[in-house]
Amino acid sequence: MRNSVYKFWAWLTYPFVLLRKFFNKTKHPTPSIDRARVVITYMYLDEVPDRFMEGRVYIIGQKDHRWVLAFCCPCGCGQIIHLNLLPEASPCWSFSIGKGRISITPSIRRINGCHSHFLIKHGQIIWTKG
Numbered sequence: 029m030r031n032s033v034y035k036f037w038a039w040l041t042y043p044f045v046l047l048r049k050f051f052n053k054t055k056h057p058t059p060s061i062d063r064a065r066v067v068i069t070y071m072y073l074d075e076v077p078d079r080f081m082e083g084r085v086y087i088i089g090q091k092d093h094r095w096v097l098a099f100c101c102p103c104g105c106g107q108i109i110h111l112n113l114l115p116e117a118s119p120c121w122s123f124s125i126g127k128g129r130i131s132i133t134p135s136i137r138r139i140n141g142c143h144s145h146f147l148i149k150h151g152q153i154i155w156t157k158g
Contacts, residue, residue: 067129067151067152068083068130068148068151068153069083069130069151070087070125071086072087073087073088074088075088076088076096076110080099080100081100083100083102084099084100085123085132085148086098087123095113095114096110096111096112097110097111097113097121097123098110101138101142102153107142109136109138111136121133121136128151129150129152130148130151131150131151132147132148132149135156136148
């Protein structure tokens with residue numbers, strides 16, 4: 029009996045769960061205090077990983093030639109962000125590492141999805157307004 033009640037409740041509320049997920053992805057994020065204080069780490073890889081760890085920037089490429097940065101959006105929407113490092117292509121970002129912390133320039137602005145706009149400076153996320 030308990031199992032059938034649970035299944036009925038899951039069936040009944042499923043459309044509302046989908047709507048909530050849709051609207052949470054489309055509105056501008058309001059990062060929590062925990063997300064604002066997260067320290068961003070980095071890892072060098074030859075290829076884009078299958079799974080991404082939140083709070084980690086993956087620097088993809090060969091030792092002397094890096095071509096992309098990849099990481100989970102820090103707003104929590106779950107989308108993967110890929111940033112081009114090749115100067116021949118546009119737009120192009122660059123990164124630096126100082127005291128074991130990564131900085132990415134210029135700022136990252138998502139024009140689709142969550143519309144986040146932020147900087148990563150010295151391993152910290154700096155949210156911008158607008």
